[in-house]
Amino acid sequence: MKNRFLSLILVLVLLLSCLVACDGTETPSPADGGTASGKPAQSSEDEESPAETELDYSQFTMPEATDRLTVYANEDDLKSLLDPAIRIFRELYPDVAVDYQICGQDEYVERVRAELPAGRGPDLVLLDSGTLPDIYKTMSTGIFADLNPYFAADDEIDLADFLAPVMDGGMMHGKRFLAPISYDTPLLATTRSILEEIGMSEEAVTTCDGFIEAARRFRELHPDGDLYIDTCQVEPYYANICALVLNFGFDLIDYEQNEITVDETLFQKCMDLVKLYDDPYYDENDMSKMYLAERTYMIGGGLALKTCLFDNVTLSLLGLEQKLYNLSERGEELILLAQTDQHDGVTAELCYNAAIPEGAANRRNAWRLLKILLSDEIQGGHDPDRFNLPYFWVGYPVRREALSPLLSTDIAMMDVSDEDAERFIAAVQSPTDALLLPKIYRQYIMDSFLPYIRGDKPWEQCWKQFMNTLELYKDE
Numbered sequence: 001m002k003n004r005f006l007s008l009i010l011v012l013v014l015l016l017s018c019l020v021a022c023d024g025t026e027t028p029s030p031a032d033g034g035t036a037s038g039k040p041a042q043s044s045e046d047e048e049s050p051a052e053t054e055l056d057y058s059q060f061t062m063p064e065a066t067d068r069l070t071v072y073a074n075e076d077d078l079k080s081l082l083d084p085a086i087r088i089f090r091e092l093y094p095d096v097a098v099d100y101q102i103c104g105q106d107e108y109v110e111r112v113r114a115e116l117p118a119g120r121g122p123d124l125v126l127l128d129s130g131t132l133p134d135i136y137k138t139m140s141t142g143i144f145a146d147l148n149p150y151f152a153a154d155d156e157i158d159l160a161d162f163l164a165p166v167m168d169g170g171m172m173h174g175k176r177f178l179a180p181i182s183y184d185t186p187l188l189a190t191t192r193s194i195l196e197e198i199g200m201s202e203e204a205v206t207t208c209d210g211f212i213e214a215a216r217r218f219r220e221l222h223p224d225g226d227l228y229i230d231t232c233q234v235e236p237y238y239a240n241i242c243a244l245v246l247n248f249g250f251d252l253i254d255y256e257q258n259e260i261t262v263d264e265t266l267f268q269k270c271m272d273l274v275k276l277y278d279d280p281y282y283d284e285n286d287m288s289k290m291y292l293a294e295r296t297y298m299i300g301g302g303l304a305l306k307t308c309l310f311d312n313v314t315l316s317l318l319g320l321e322q323k324l325y326n327l328s329e330r331g332e333e334l335i336l337l338a339q340t341d342q343h344d345g346v347t348a349e350l351c352y353n354a355a356i357p358e359g360a361a362n363r364r365n366a367w368r369l370l371k372i373l374l375s376d377e378i379q380g381g382h383d384p385d386r387f388n389l390p391y392f393w394v395g396y397p398v399r400r401e402a403l404s405p406l407l408s409t410d411i412a413m414m415d416v417s418d419e420d421a422e423r424f425i426a427a428v429q430s431p432t433d434a435l436l437l438p439k440i441y442r443q444y445i446m447d448s449f450l451p452y453i454r455g456d457k458p459w460e461q462c463w464k465q466f467m468n469t470l471e472l473y474k475d476e
Helices: 002-016 050-058 077-092 105-115 135-140 148-153 164-170 192-198 202-206 208-221 236-247 264-276 287-297 317-329 363-373 400-406 408-412 418-428 439-453 459-474
Strands: 068-074 097-103 125-127 182-184 187-191 226-228 252-254 259-261 308-312 334-338 347-350 353-355 433-435
Touching: 050 148, 068 077, 068 105, 068 125, 068 363, 077 097, 077 125, 077 363, 097 105, 164 347, 164 433, 187 192, 192 208, 202 208, 202 334, 208 226, 208 264, 208 308, 226 236, 236 264, 236 347, 236 439, 252 459, 259 459, 264 439, 264 459, 400 408, 400 418, 439 459
Parallel strands: 068 097, 226 308, 347 433
Antiparallel strands: 125 353, 182 347, 187 308, 187 334, 252 259
16 A cells, blocks of 8 residues: 555656755745746836835834624634634633624625625635635725734744745735635546556646647547546536636736736637537436446546546545545556646645735734634644544645644554655645636636637637626726
8 A cells, every 4th residue: 555655646746846846945925026926026116125015014013902803704614614713712812802703605705795895894804716706806905904014023923834835825016915724736636547548648747738638638539528527516617617727827817917817829728628528418417427426536436437537636645545545446546646837837726815804993813813723723623523624624724834734634544654645745735826716707707708618609709708808807
């Protein structure tokens, strides 16, 4: 078992060696003259320099302490994350009255969207891609406090303890409006036999052009096959659009430069893949297909049966090892691949994020709670009320040293050495950029390109509509 797992991890780490420095070297952050994507920062005489920003931070003083804290959570994932954090907060600050309000998911979104612009709502707000219509537009309004001076003034927390490319995904114009709590790395699994069948190496498949060519070859050999494993939850064209746009690093709009940033040639290739794998007669309520998906998901059967080219890898060494074992029993070798983006890096998806509204009445306590959410206890902890799973439902911890304890339960149940686990952790912590794509992007893409995907309109007409839509949207 060790040898199989070791060879699997070695393949992945070798593929990632050109993307992430194993000696701890980090992508330059905006404060060091870089951007969240690792590209050199553009400057002008009108823009504030990093040095001036540092001088401003030196004048910062923590907000005055108060005796109250207001926090909202939905009744599912946010409650799971906030329950232990609120418990710790109450133990540390017993004199603070905590107004902890639980509501339904729809109510949570409605209240946050309505109350934040009015200067009301929670003192610390938790956000994912669907909480606000466009997190970047919201950030540009100045509604959230810059967290950089908080980090600089507090000796109890150090940004160096966190993944810089992921944390910097919450920055705009040099200000840190969001503090990511968790993120997702696009790791994919396939089998040796599939790669041999399509005649491609692991290294080739990780590149954008190689990924596209692999998908074309697989579809030619398996006309009914899926690009990614089919969980029978959404139609293939929508699922493929969501995955491809993020994994290829299409951020669509550069809000700092107020420019549309889409490579038309590469974007068309991605839409051609969506078109190639489209099924206009797909029925997400087909129980027979749903049963097959559920039966084959954990055992890696979709790969063994060649009903899909790639399977997704989630935060579970135990689940990965189970697929590895079951595929091995079928005579298959599992191969892990890191999906590289158009910049030859790895684009992570920001999952949970925290922000302090500029008008919050209890910003000092909001910062205290945020520090707890970023602590080892929450980042690397397990929820005893939810089968000892991580406190956050999706993603990996942003604190570097928290991933190992988070995986400790899986490691204890498996025949995996510490060295193997460390290599898996290095792969998970390989992102060079991070995005929180607004859901409205997906709607614009589908509205513009579904006629192309279904063969009703030519590319040029759909692309023009898409560009017009983005131009109007970015200038709203």
